[in-house]
Amino acid sequence: MTPSPDSVRTAAARIAAFVHRTPVLHSTLIDEWAGAHVLLKAEHLQRAGAFKYRGATNAVQSLAAQVATKGVAAHSSGNHAAALALAARTRGIPAHIVMPANVAPVKRAAVAAYGARIIECEPTEAARIETLRAVVAETGAVEIHPFDNDDVIAGAGTAALELLDEVPGLDAIVAPLGGGGLLSGTALAARSAGGGVVVWGAEPAGADDAARSLAAGRLIPQTDPRTICDGLLTSLAPRTFAIVSELTAGVIVIDDDATRAALHMLLTRTKQLIEPSAAIALAAVRAEPSLAGRRVGVVLSGGNVDPARLAELAPPT
Amino acid sequence: MTPSPDSVRTAAARIAAFVHRTPVLHSTLIDEWAGAHVLLKAEHLQRAGAFKYRGATNAVQSLAAQVATKGVAAHSSGNHAAALALAARTRGIPAHIVMPANVAPVKRAAVAAYGARIIECEPTEAARIETLRAVVAETGAVEIHPFDNDDVIAGAGTAALELLDEVPGLDAIVAPLGGGGLLSGTALAARSAGGGVVVWGAEPAGADDAARSLAAGRLIPQTDPRTICDGLLTSLAPRTFAIVSELTAGVIVIDDDATRAALHMLLTRTKQLIEPSAAIALAAVRAEPSLAGRRVGVVLSGGNVDPARLAELAPPT
Numbered sequence: 119m120t121p122s123p124d125s126v127r128t129a130a131a132r133i134a135a136f137v138h139r140t141p142v143l144h145s146t147l148i149d150e151w152a153g154a155h156v157l158l159k160a161e162h163l164q165r166a167g168a169f170k171y172r173g174a175t176n177a178v179q180s181l182a183a184q185v186a187t188k189g190v191a192a193h194s195s196g197n198h199a200a201a202l203a204l205a206a207r208t209r210g211i212p213a214h215i216v217m218p219a220n221v222a223p224v225k226r227a228a229v230a231a232y233g234a235r236i237i238e239c240e241p242t243e244a245a246r247i248e249t250l251r252a253v254v255a256e257t258g259a260v261e262i263h264p265f266d267n268d269d270v271i272a273g274a275g276t277a278a279l280e281l282l283d284e285v286p287g288l289d290a291i292v293a294p295l296g297g298g299g300l301l302s303g304t305a306l307a308a309r310s311a312g313g314g315v316v317v318w319g320a321e322p323a324g325a326d327d328a329a330r331s332l333a334a335g336r337l338i339p340q341t342d343p344r345t346i347c348d349g350l351l352t353s354l355a356p357r358t359f360a361i362v363s364e365l366t367a368g369v370i371v372i373d374d375d376a377t378r379a380a381l382h383m384l385l386t387r388t389k390q391l392i393e394p395s396a397a398i399a400l401a402a403v404r405a406e407p408s409l410a411g412r413r414v415g416v417v418l419s420g421g422n423v424d425p426a427r428l429a430e431l432a433p434p435t
Numbered sequence: 436m437t438p439s440p441d442s443v444r445t446a447a448a449r450i451a452a453f454v455h456r457t458p459v460l461h462s463t464l465i466d467e468w469a470g471a472h473v474l475l476k477a478e479h480l481q482r483a484g485a486f487k488y489r490g491a492t493n494a495v496q497s498l499a500a501q502v503a504t505k506g507v508a509a510h511s512s513g514n515h516a517a518a519l520a521l522a523a524r525t526r527g528i529p530a531h532i533v534m535p536a537n538v539a540p541v542k543r544a545a546v547a548a549y550g551a552r553i554i555e556c557e558p559t560e561a562a563r564i565e566t567l568r569a570v571v572a573e574t575g576a577v578e579i580h581p582f583d584n585d586d587v588i589a590g591a592g593t594a595a596l597e598l599l600d601e602v603p604g605l606d607a608i609v610a611p612l613g614g615g616g617l618l619s620g621t622a623l624a625a626r627s628a629g630g631g632v633v634v635w636g637a638e639p640a641g642a643d644d645a646a647r648s649l650a651a652g653r654l655i656p657q658t659d660p661r662t663i664c665d666g667l668l669t670s671l672a673p674r675t676f677a678i679v680s681e682l683t684a685g686v687i688v689i690d691d692d693a694t695r696a697a698l699h700m701l702l703t704r705t706k707q708l709i710e711p712s713a714a715i716a717l718a719a720v721r722a723e724p725s726l727a728g729r730r731v732g733v734v735l736s737g738g739n740v741d742p743a744r745l746a747e748l749a750p751p752t
Contacts, residue, residue: 141458162706163705163706167706382742385708385742386742388480389479389480389484389707389708389709389738390706390708391702391703391706391707391708392706421706425699425702425703425745425749426746426749428742428745428746429743429745429746432742432743
């Protein structure tokens, strides 16, 4: 299995100078709502607004100098694009980001503000892959996959490592689950830290390929995902499927209304703007019977949500 | 002049066991936007979601035991109601809160959740005053005014005292200005701390009685206030007018669109949910030429805003 649990500690040392050590938040009102003692690892306060900056930084800083000069590349319409752009700028190398032409202007602007070159393509998966291939061939840049990459996974795991370091006696950690990079890194961090902390993934019911894959014992890719959790649409890769299968307790499947309720609680009780793809992890604590009354870490993975979407994200009344 | 600058330190000692020592937040992106080095005193993370809990707690904890048993009373449709309810519950005494019948259900629910007795009245100032008078006569409770009260003012000033204690070398502090309790307490705290820190008020253009009163040298009460800053509708009292006149550099008048822009920046860049009546203070830093490039503390006074209002509070595009 790659990466190894030790790789998370190595990543933590490598990226320490570049990332924020985010705070761990606690709220009695959230505890009452969730039915557990919840420690919130506030990655929405990470640079570029999401944990993704950890993995991107670990990947960018791991590159040998002569390789790095040609830059890095990815296709992304979300947090990975901004994270990679900022990580590249921090090292002083180019970033080439392939984005679909219909991407939200606010996301495009964030990537542009970090100085990345943006290459537009048709809004299909095939066009994104083909355009990225052409960009890599043209520039010699290194592709940094958003989750199917050992350095990205190890970097993502550093959030949980900090949480485990800061909060003794956790029973469990819940992390959102899309492509599985964050959950894999979290599980590796827990293994590295020892102490038998149980790790769960939180997955939207409308994009539950991981739950179905774990039940079947083989990868079942997601088709036609439908959820408000726009960061969790992707399917597991073989690499993340292997780690999730071996090192986690399983997947808690959450419908969007429960995620809406969790987002609303976080917004009104902790005054924190959390994206739905992160709030789902708090919803999962409330939903999972075995977590009732336990000390549970939650990776609040990001806060990049357009405030104009908050009406759509309000809980049903 | 009452209260004295020393009263803020006395209040800080009295309430220390009950209030959160809120963090001071900093964001490079906010600095760039505001054109100053901005230190945000995060009172939206205070108990009950606003600085008001400090003053209410100082007032409630200052009561002699045999007076306190009869409870406290106020009329309020906003943060003071929730703050006083929680402060009373913390001391184990009754709170009688007069609220207009048309108050937002979420505000009424917050007060009820803190165990206060709610007395409904017609939604007019006259009815509120008359109902409160009847409640005080009936119960023997002590009226705690939301700002025209020395203990409330001194308690409000403890937020700035913590900020001054934590951040050396501040040039100025900006606080929102409605009835003037927070601004008065902030100015007293700065005087108490010494060091010549300049204190400014931030007032909505649609409720600018303080700016007009200072210009005229006499109190000119507000009539027909119109602003999104629903916590800043009130006029100064003689007590707060005296302190604001003597101890502050003046008032920065801000139109609602500038407040909307500041709220949006705080939401998207710091991921903090801030109410418009607090965001106005950041808008004032950006608007006031003498603050450009300076080290400026901002009292982010509260975060109690219904997320359903955020669409209405979005900046013009």
